Amino acid sequence: MLNFGRYPVKAVNVALIEPVGSHGGMDYYDSGLCGGLASNGVPVTWYTCDVSEPCGSIAFEVKRPFERIWGKEPAWKRGLRYVRGLFSTMHDARARKASIAHFHFFHVGPLEALGVMLARLYGLKAVATIHDVEAFKPGLTSTSLRDLTYRLCARLIVHNRVSRDELISRCQVSAAKIRVIPHGSYLGLIAPAMDRNLARDTLGLPQDEKVVLFFGQIKEVKGLDLLIEAFGKHREAMAPVHLVIAGKVWKDDFARYQALIDQYGLGDFCHLHIRYIPDDELSTFYSAADLIALPYRRIYQSGVLLMAMSFGVPVLASDLPGMKEIITDGENGFLFGAGDADLLGKQLVQVLSATPDVGKVVAQASADMQSKFSWKTIAAQTLFAYKELLMVEKV
Template sequence: MRGARPRVFMMDLWAIVPYYTAYLSKALLAEGVNLQVGSISYYLDPKCFSERGIQPDPGLLNVVGRFRLPPLPRRVLKLAEALVNMAALAVRFLIAPPDVIHVQFLPMFRWRLPLDRWLLGLCRWRGAKIVLTVHDLLPHDTGESYKRTFLNLYRFVDAIICHSDYVKARLAAEFSVPEEKIWVIPHGPFFYDLPASVSAGAFESLGIKHHGVMVLWQGIIFPYKGIDLLLRAWQQVEAGGSDAHLVVAGTGSPELVEQIREQIAQFGLNRVEMLFRFVSAEELVALYRAADVVVYPYRAITTSGALATGLALGKAIVASDLPVFRELLTNRENALLVNPENTAELAAALVEITHNATLREQLSRSVRKMNFGDQSWLSIAAKTREVYTHVLALECVP
């Protein structure tokens, strides 16, 4: 290992996964890791890092993320800022590279000019070790279009962190990654550190009518997350005479949002409320705490920050019976699991849980016993530090 405290650069230059980066970085700093967080401010929550004691350093500029701008100007300015920052980092790392670069996301990797990938190549040439966290095996809803591109990336890095044994098995089987190169470290919870009691104003600002049993779907809207399946199943919940109402809260492309609106109208659903905007951290916690049930009707998943939030806040859960979810959830012990894309099973589970307060409390109690919080992230940080130690020792192997 190089010195007593090797230098680690946490790389999420465009703040693509800001909460994961922030929570992990906070825990690593608490573990004594000599860490620099390479990220701009998250434009939707500029205090995401500072509230957790982190001062991000993306290279030279950190301006665009501090302001709410219209989408097109923001993208243009963000790209210009990124180019300046990568040039500054290239000069800095050419002179004094970090010992480890821990990559969270490479937003330019699929471009014809993958500048962030080239920056890693420069650092590798200068002796830095590269650790990659796999948040998604392949970009969602792209099939295998980028499989060769990601296969090359997985071969290039020195170690890979994923969040489940299922993803590790797929990395080995589908991308021929040696198992000794893959480390399984769980995904930690979000927002457990916010106040247990939320202000009335936080919930009122959402414009949600809190009546009856509240079922929540929350996240970034993508087809693989199964909102269309949920709405099909919800027809049976409304037909069963329950007083339950469904809240769909998230952001996504205008096309997907319009499809959801059209589906609600087509099915004649009366007890569905839509919240298609960014929800602040305080509002998000208010939304989760108000919910009686959270639902994850996904078709497929690599990892889920939304599930981590539901677990951290001790909610009763209905989810697709997917391998990644099964590593955390057991049917009728801490969740109701249903076959993916089986709307009849999903509807039956939703009808049962919305009518059965005892079941909801039993599932919620079991989730709370899982004890997600600071200790979870400290454990994650300790394991992550082991990865750094491992890759730095690789240079000593003949």
């Protein structure tokens, strides 16, 4: 471990550059990290889009130079506004003597590459959190631009070891450049859980039956078809039970999921909210559920997982490497064999029958959210990564 006492460290002053923000659910992550840094005494400014609003009670500076970059206007016009936002951000960051430009990437294309190049030109150390090593939509990432961008970054942050290993093997990134820092919890960022009866009344759900929730973007890698198949084959053993599916379809066709619902005769037991779920409805959906199901076929990290654990709702997830770095089966959540609808169905029966001590599992998950996944803890690890870059050896 580095002993910073032997070396002077330049002042840490962070420009967190994340233009998605409240447009696409990154406001919680951005607010958590900025708030955590602020609580560790670090000056930080969040540069984001014009619809973003911070969450939580910890104050930090927010600037919105990325104006009108989302919507249905031509891509070239929104792209030019994005570029203008980058230049405005860099000019402002340099004026307030920022030392770190921290980006967040789900893919790397021309705009992402330009942001890192500008940070370097403006004299900032570029740090990027790589949320998805490989974009789940083909064509979003340019391999050549990605490799160049990663070379220009002084540090790359990932949320788990599987992402680190893929970054090394797929992108030929040096292990010395990568730091593994977990995704933080949602405690203090989301509205508190509401009364379950009220939540169920709001959603038109029965009070005296079990409710399983699938929440978030609906796309092929999320495995919703596995959940519907498991529900269809094992519903009688779980009964009385209802399945709530809530989220917007992304590069997928819900018709194939509807066909499965019809095939298994689940129309009366499936409650569909196929739309974007705004922040002010999150507590309603999570508070109404007895169990959150995450039957993902592939994932690097899951905000839904951490949000469920933050709300105090038990989670049943695929035993993918990224999930297993957060969940220990039977201790703070439940796992099943990824891709196997039958195993998923059997685990649903077990958990909903309360054969395991679900209350104990929920308590441990809540404790984890308050300790190792708290944003103050995450920000302290991030601050250490910043300081590594800003050390100046004594002459």
